[in-house]
Amino acid sequence: MNLAETATRTATSPTQAQPVATTGGIEAWHVESPIVPMIALAFTFEGGAAQDPEGKAGCAQMLARLLDEGAGDLPSDAFQERLAARAIELSFHAGPDAIGGSLKMLLKHADEAVDLLALALAKPRFDPDSVERVRAQTLAGLRYQQNDPGVMASRRFFKEAFAAHPYGRPSSGTTESIAAITRDDLVAMHAQILGRGAVKVAAVGAIDAARLTEALNRSFGALPEAGPLRAVPHTTVQDLGRRVVVDLDVPQSVIRFGMAGVPWRDPDFIPAYVLNHVLGGGAFTSRLFQEVREKRGLAYSVGTSLVSHRAAAMTWGYTATKNERVGEALAVIGDEIGRLISDGPSDEELQKAKDYLTGSYALGFDTSTKIAHQLVQIAFEGLGMDYIARRNDMVAAVTQADIRRAASRTFADGKMLVVAAGRPTDF
Structure with a gap:
């Protein structure tokens, strides 16, 4: 049986979430809902922009944007075409403390969606042309934001509130820091953060516990254990009254x-x-x-x-x-x-x-x-x-x-x- 086969009817309330765990140690919270033949998956890995290398703010955000820009034997265009052909929605994002993502697919395309997610997580290509395209897009966005009062106020606020702390660095980076990020930096951060023991997963939709266990193994099972994260010291808002x-x-x-x-x-x-x-x-x-x-x-x-x-x-x-x-x-x-x-x-x-x-x-x-x-x-x-x-x-x-x-x-x-x-x- 594959993932696209029928699921047992159960309650659809989020309060009815049940734990699911694989023999490899991957855990998920599961809400089965067979009403609509769709599955939504959300996941979060511990470690985000606060782990950016010194002088290279924006590395985690670039990493997140590059995960679906080609993986395994599929270059960027081919990977995106596979997603589009099955109406599979896959996205990644980076925050201060995590890199996360989501996957949404029709039940009949679940097998292919899971395989593509597994490739993006475990075998991103970081092809030079993709890296440079994402770098150029990021730099263009940063230059545009220099005239946006809201963005400039927020950036300066965090810089002052958390001076000399990772939270004080802009998660999207600066023109200087984005220019300094190398492919090796991206590969190293990928190995540091995207690991089996560092992920939280939730799944909602037309998939039963047995099929979800199989999907978890296929999606996350090929990941190694994540590397150690740098400690982020606790801090508070500085310069109150200024x-x-x-x-x-x-x-x-x-x-x-x-x-x-x-x-x-x-x-x-x-x-x-x-x-x-x-x-x-x-x-x-x-x-x-x-x-x-x-x-x-x-x-x-x-x-x-x-x-x-x-x-x-x-x-x-x-x-x-x-x-x-x-x-x-x-x-x-x-x-x-x-x-x-x-x-x-x-x-x-x-x-x-x-x-x-x-x-x-x-x-x-x-x-x-x-x-x-x-x-x-x-x-x-x-x-x-x-x-x-x-x-x-x-x-x-x-x-x-x-x-x-x-x-x-x-x-x-x-x-x-x-x-x-x-x-x-x-x-």
Whole structure:
């Protein structure tokens, strides 16, 4: 029997995920769903841009972009034609702490899709013409971004927030670092990161446990054990209270601001998540949206989010406003943070935040691909297979005391690192 044969009908809820393991030590979380004859696979390898060689930022991102640019005996064009002929969707990406990817295919093409994934993972070619094409595309993108205030503000923010740390380097690299990356660098990083013991996998769709075990062996079984990763030291946001300008001749300044955070694996993450929803994560209902945009018309958009990396966490925010109103916008943002520090949210605000966060959670699981990506991220964070089932109860249980504790850890005294790309006049 091959992978394209029929699957047993089981529940399709992500809360029904089951563990699957191969004799070679590859583990996956599995949700069987025979309703649509498709399979979605998501996977993540430990180690990402934080492992870039010194002076060669962007290496992990180039590696991810090159994995499907030819593999085994198939050069780039032939490999892509094989994917297109079967409507197989294969992609790779790199983040600060991981290189990951996804595979989506019709059940009848599962065997060929799995074989192509296995080639891309274990036998990428890194042909010179492909390397130079991806390098040229990356450099063109970097040059274009030099005129993008949002990109320049974000890059400078991370450089200042995590100075002398791997997280302070741009994951897409610089024109100098991209030019310095060699094929040998790519081969070495591939051997370092893409290994059997470093991968988390989730599979959703019309495939049973036996067929998935076979697919895991074929996809990942040929990989060697990954090489040792360099230790990434834990760090926090630096220079709180400092304001930095990236000089760009534009009429509107793009602003990035940040302070301490709580990692996803921390018991206080859920209270911090609810608190962030009240401050700036709640789209149209958040305090910052109401005060900065609706009441004062200072900005079109404003918001905050929680960032959780392996070795750092932060609360970070964004907005953009006229150069002459930057100081006013930052004052309003600071005032709202100060009010949450001193008074916290009202009981009504807290309840509305919890109601929204619990009610909207299911929207992140409305496709097989979304379910697979959510599951693999939860596995990567080590939160446990029952996290999805537990998550809403944890949100609903958040109290005002939890909010105050989270505020003391994230907001502290209210000082922020702020970067503005533009020419603010009252900064």
